[in-house]
Amino acid sequence: MIQQIYPSTAHPFRYELNxxxxxxxxxxxxxxxxxxxxxxxxxxxxxxxxIAGNELDESGFLVNFALIKKLIHNRFDHSSLNEHTDLFSDEDPSLFPTTENVARILYEITQELLDGTTNKPQCVQIFLRETPTSYVVFRPHAGRAL
Structure with missing residues (x-):
């Protein structure tokens, strides 16, 4: 993968993992x-x-990179997003698999994983490129406590 520069989000945490x-x-x-x-x-x-946070876990990680890859890549690679009916729906526009909604859902499943960890890091941004010329950035709304 080519190294890319992504828009960044300000946050108050000591560690940031991408x-x-x-x-x-x-x-x-x-x-x-x-x-x-x-x-x-x-x-x-x-x-x-x-992902950002102030504390590392018992292994010295903010979160293990392999967990994030398993959560997203292993779940969605070579699949039809519409067939993930636990996440997407043909009935509710907020659950259509648009790039915007996919980015939000990636945030939600990532944060759900992080909420179950002892050090409680936060997902602060999802950058999702659909084509070479089109991408979406999702950040949790300002009302979410960090």
């Missing part, structure tokens, strides 16, 4: 207004997950 990964996945947007995107098609998504 994990880059890619996954190939198909999807369609179940809306007539999505035009060509309403047809099944695929992308090689490039994701960057930014």
């Amino acid at each position: 994990k880059d990964m890619h996954f190939a996945a198909a999807h369609y947007i179940p809306s007539e207004s999505a035009g060509e995107c309403s047809k099944l098609h695929g992308h090689t998504y490039f994701a960057n997950v930014t």
